[in-house]
Amino acid sequence: GDSVTQMEGPVTLSEEAFLTINCTYTATGYPSLFWYVQYPGEGLQLLLKATKADDKGSNKGFEATYRKETTSFHLEKGSVQVSDSAVYFCALATGGFKTIFGAGTRLFVKA
Protein backbone atom coordinates (compact mmCIF):
# COMPACT_ATOMS: atom_id res chain seq x y z
CA GLY A 1 0.00 0.00 0.00
CA ASP A 2 0.87 3.66 -0.06
CA SER A 3 3.48 4.79 2.46
CA VAL A 4 5.83 7.60 3.42
CA THR A 5 9.31 7.18 4.88
CA GLN A 6 11.20 10.11 6.34
CA MET A 7 14.51 10.37 8.13
CA GLU A 8 14.53 9.70 11.82
CA GLY A 9 15.29 12.47 14.19
CA PRO A 10 15.94 14.34 16.17
CA VAL A 11 17.96 16.64 13.97
CA THR A 12 19.99 19.23 15.88
CA LEU A 13 21.46 22.21 14.04
CA SER A 14 23.01 25.53 14.88
CA GLU A 15 21.29 28.71 13.77
CA GLU A 16 21.99 29.59 10.11
CA ALA A 17 22.92 26.00 9.22
CA PHE A 18 21.56 24.27 6.12
CA LEU A 19 18.67 21.87 6.65
CA THR A 20 17.71 18.77 4.71
CA ILE A 21 15.02 16.34 5.84
CA ASN A 22 14.69 13.35 3.53
CA CYS A 23 11.33 11.96 2.47
CA THR A 24 10.57 9.11 0.08
CA TYR A 25 7.23 7.63 -0.80
CA THR A 26 5.54 4.60 -2.28
CA ALA A 27 2.26 5.15 -4.07
CA THR A 28 0.18 3.90 -6.92
CA GLY A 29 -0.87 6.58 -9.34
CA TYR A 30 0.23 10.18 -9.04
CA PRO A 31 -0.02 11.47 -5.48
CA SER A 32 0.11 15.01 -4.21
CA LEU A 33 2.91 15.58 -1.71
CA PHE A 34 2.93 17.78 1.37
CA TRP A 35 5.10 18.96 4.22
CA TYR A 36 3.31 19.83 7.44
CA VAL A 37 4.87 21.43 10.53
CA GLN A 38 3.84 21.00 14.15
CA TYR A 39 5.00 23.57 16.70
CA PRO A 40 4.97 22.59 20.38
CA GLY A 41 1.47 22.22 21.78
CA GLU A 42 -0.22 22.89 18.45
CA GLY A 43 -1.87 20.99 15.66
CA LEU A 44 -0.25 20.44 12.28
CA GLN A 45 -0.28 23.17 9.66
CA LEU A 46 0.60 23.03 5.99
CA LEU A 47 4.10 24.23 5.19
CA LEU A 48 4.20 23.55 1.43
CA LYS A 49 2.87 21.20 -1.21
CA ALA A 50 3.42 19.97 -4.76
CA THR A 51 0.76 18.30 -6.87
CA LYS A 52 2.70 16.96 -9.87
CA ALA A 53 6.15 15.79 -10.87
CA ASP A 54 8.90 18.46 -10.98
CA ASP A 55 6.76 20.96 -9.09
CA LYS A 56 8.59 22.88 -6.38
CA GLY A 57 6.71 23.90 -3.28
CA SER A 58 8.08 26.76 -1.21
CA ASN A 59 7.12 28.76 1.86
CA LYS A 60 8.95 30.68 4.62
CA GLY A 61 12.34 29.86 3.07
CA PHE A 62 11.60 26.12 2.92
CA GLU A 63 11.58 24.28 -0.42
CA ALA A 64 10.83 20.78 -1.67
CA THR A 65 10.78 19.40 -5.21
CA TYR A 66 8.53 16.53 -6.34
CA ARG A 67 10.93 13.98 -7.87
CA LYS A 68 8.99 11.18 -9.52
CA GLU A 69 12.08 9.35 -10.76
CA THR A 70 13.43 8.96 -7.22
CA THR A 71 10.01 9.03 -5.49
CA SER A 72 11.28 11.73 -3.16
CA PHE A 73 10.19 15.06 -1.71
CA HIS A 74 13.09 16.25 0.44
CA LEU A 75 12.63 19.38 2.55
CA GLU A 76 15.41 22.00 2.48
CA LYS A 77 16.13 25.39 4.00
CA GLY A 78 19.27 27.38 3.46
CA SER A 79 19.53 29.01 6.87
CA VAL A 80 17.50 27.78 9.83
CA GLN A 81 16.40 29.88 12.78
CA VAL A 82 15.60 28.97 16.37
CA SER A 83 11.94 29.58 15.54
CA ASP A 84 12.06 26.69 13.02
CA SER A 85 12.34 24.19 15.88
CA ALA A 86 9.34 21.91 15.41
CA VAL A 87 8.29 18.48 14.15
CA TYR A 88 8.07 18.14 10.36
CA PHE A 89 5.82 15.61 8.65
CA CYS A 90 5.97 14.48 5.06
CA ALA A 91 2.61 13.32 3.66
CA LEU A 92 1.00 12.09 0.48
CA ALA A 93 -2.54 12.14 -0.82
CA THR A 94 -3.75 9.91 -3.60
CA GLY A 95 -6.94 10.05 -5.59
CA GLY A 96 -8.88 8.62 -2.65
CA PHE A 97 -9.83 10.38 0.54
CA LYS A 98 -6.85 9.50 2.70
CA THR A 99 -3.75 11.51 3.50
CA ILE A 100 -0.87 9.32 4.70
CA PHE A 101 1.80 10.73 7.00
CA GLY A 102 5.38 9.82 7.71
CA ALA A 103 6.57 9.32 11.29
CA GLY A 104 7.75 12.92 11.66
CA THR A 105 11.20 14.42 12.17
CA ARG A 106 11.90 16.61 15.17
CA LEU A 107 14.20 19.57 14.51
CA PHE A 108 16.07 21.44 17.24
CA VAL A 109 17.86 24.65 16.30
CA LYS A 110 20.39 26.03 18.78
CA ALA A 111 21.18 29.74 19.07
Place this chain on the structure above:
Amino acid sequence: NAGVTQTPKFQVLKTGQSMTLQCAQDMNHEYMSWYRQDPGMGLRLIHYSVGAGITDQGEVPNGYNVSRSTTEDFPLRLLSAAPSQTSVYFCASRSSGGGTNTGELFFGEGSRLTVL
Protein backbone atom coordinates in the same frame (compact mmCIF):
# COMPACT_ATOMS: atom_id res chain seq x y z
CA ASN B 1 -11.88 32.68 12.45
CA ALA B 2 -12.21 29.52 14.57
CA GLY B 3 -11.25 26.87 11.96
CA VAL B 4 -11.27 23.41 13.58
CA THR B 5 -12.15 23.27 17.27
CA GLN B 6 -11.56 20.22 19.45
CA THR B 7 -12.69 19.60 23.01
CA PRO B 8 -11.54 18.64 25.55
CA LYS B 9 -7.83 19.43 25.29
CA PHE B 10 -6.93 17.02 28.07
CA GLN B 11 -8.75 14.02 29.52
CA VAL B 12 -7.87 11.21 31.92
CA LEU B 13 -10.01 8.08 31.87
CA LYS B 14 -10.03 4.79 33.68
CA THR B 15 -10.04 1.54 31.73
CA GLY B 16 -13.57 0.71 30.62
CA GLN B 17 -14.94 4.24 30.77
CA SER B 18 -16.51 5.86 27.76
CA MET B 19 -16.15 9.35 26.38
CA THR B 20 -16.63 11.49 23.31
CA LEU B 21 -14.08 13.80 21.73
CA GLN B 22 -15.81 16.69 20.03
CA CYS B 23 -14.76 18.26 16.75
CA ALA B 24 -16.38 21.18 14.97
CA GLN B 25 -15.34 23.16 11.89
CA ASP B 26 -16.76 26.40 10.52
CA MET B 27 -15.26 26.27 7.02
CA ASN B 28 -18.09 24.26 5.41
CA HIS B 29 -15.66 21.45 4.63
CA GLU B 30 -17.16 18.24 3.32
CA TYR B 31 -14.28 16.05 4.44
CA MET B 32 -13.46 15.47 8.12
CA SER B 33 -11.19 12.95 9.76
CA TRP B 34 -9.70 11.77 13.04
CA TYR B 35 -6.05 10.84 13.51
CA ARG B 36 -4.11 9.61 16.48
CA GLN B 37 -0.50 10.61 17.03
CA ASP B 38 1.88 8.28 18.82
CA PRO B 39 5.66 8.65 19.27
CA GLY B 40 7.62 7.31 16.29
CA MET B 41 4.47 6.41 14.36
CA GLY B 42 3.36 9.69 12.87
CA LEU B 43 -0.36 10.21 12.41
CA ARG B 44 -2.62 7.25 11.78
CA LEU B 45 -6.11 7.65 10.35
CA ILE B 46 -8.90 6.34 12.59
CA HIS B 47 -12.12 7.28 10.75
CA TYR B 48 -13.14 9.77 8.14
CA SER B 49 -16.26 11.26 6.59
CA VAL B 50 -16.89 12.74 3.16
CA GLY B 51 -20.16 14.36 4.09
CA ALA B 52 -23.13 14.30 6.46
CA GLY B 53 -24.35 10.74 6.93
CA ILE B 54 -21.26 9.16 5.35
CA THR B 55 -18.39 7.69 7.37
CA ASP B 56 -15.69 5.10 6.71
CA GLN B 57 -12.86 3.37 8.51
CA GLY B 58 -9.25 4.37 8.33
CA GLU B 59 -6.12 2.49 9.29
CA VAL B 60 -6.84 1.96 13.02
CA PRO B 61 -10.64 2.03 13.59
CA ASN B 62 -11.00 -0.62 16.30
CA GLY B 63 -12.35 0.70 19.60
CA TYR B 64 -13.69 3.92 18.07
CA ASN B 65 -17.06 4.99 16.67
CA VAL B 66 -17.99 8.07 14.68
CA SER B 67 -21.09 9.68 13.22
CA ARG B 68 -21.68 12.72 11.02
CA SER B 69 -25.13 14.19 11.44
CA THR B 70 -24.16 17.71 10.31
CA THR B 71 -21.48 19.17 8.05
CA GLU B 72 -19.92 21.00 11.00
CA ASP B 73 -19.54 18.25 13.63
CA PHE B 74 -17.66 14.96 13.69
CA PRO B 75 -17.46 13.43 17.19
CA LEU B 76 -15.22 10.48 18.04
CA ARG B 77 -16.54 8.02 20.64
CA LEU B 78 -14.54 5.62 22.78
CA LEU B 79 -17.05 3.10 24.09
CA SER B 80 -14.75 1.23 26.51
CA ALA B 81 -11.39 2.91 26.90
CA ALA B 82 -8.20 0.84 27.01
CA PRO B 83 -4.63 1.89 27.93
CA SER B 84 -3.63 1.31 24.27
CA GLN B 85 -5.85 4.28 23.39
CA THR B 86 -3.61 6.67 25.32
CA SER B 87 -2.60 9.10 22.61
CA VAL B 88 -2.99 12.58 21.20
CA TYR B 89 -6.01 12.83 18.90
CA PHE B 90 -6.34 15.29 16.04
CA CYS B 91 -9.38 16.21 14.06
CA ALA B 92 -8.76 17.54 10.54
CA SER B 93 -10.93 18.82 7.73
CA ARG B 94 -10.57 19.93 4.14
CA SER B 95 -12.63 20.90 1.17
CA SER B 96 -13.65 18.04 -1.10
CA GLY B 97 -11.84 19.82 -3.94
CA GLY B 98 -14.25 18.58 -6.59
CA GLY B 99 -13.40 14.99 -5.78
CA THR B 100 -9.63 15.43 -5.89
CA ASN B 101 -7.30 15.11 -2.93
CA THR B 102 -4.84 17.93 -3.48
CA GLY B 103 -6.07 20.31 -0.82
CA GLU B 104 -4.52 20.94 2.55
CA LEU B 105 -5.85 19.51 5.77
CA PHE B 106 -6.76 21.94 8.54
CA PHE B 107 -6.08 20.57 11.99
CA GLY B 108 -7.44 21.22 15.45
CA GLU B 109 -5.08 21.76 18.36
CA GLY B 110 -5.38 18.18 19.57
CA SER B 111 -6.84 16.30 22.52
CA ARG B 112 -4.45 14.49 24.84
CA LEU B 113 -6.08 11.38 26.28
CA THR B 114 -4.63 9.22 29.03
CA VAL B 115 -6.24 5.89 29.92
CA LEU B 116 -5.18 4.43 33.26
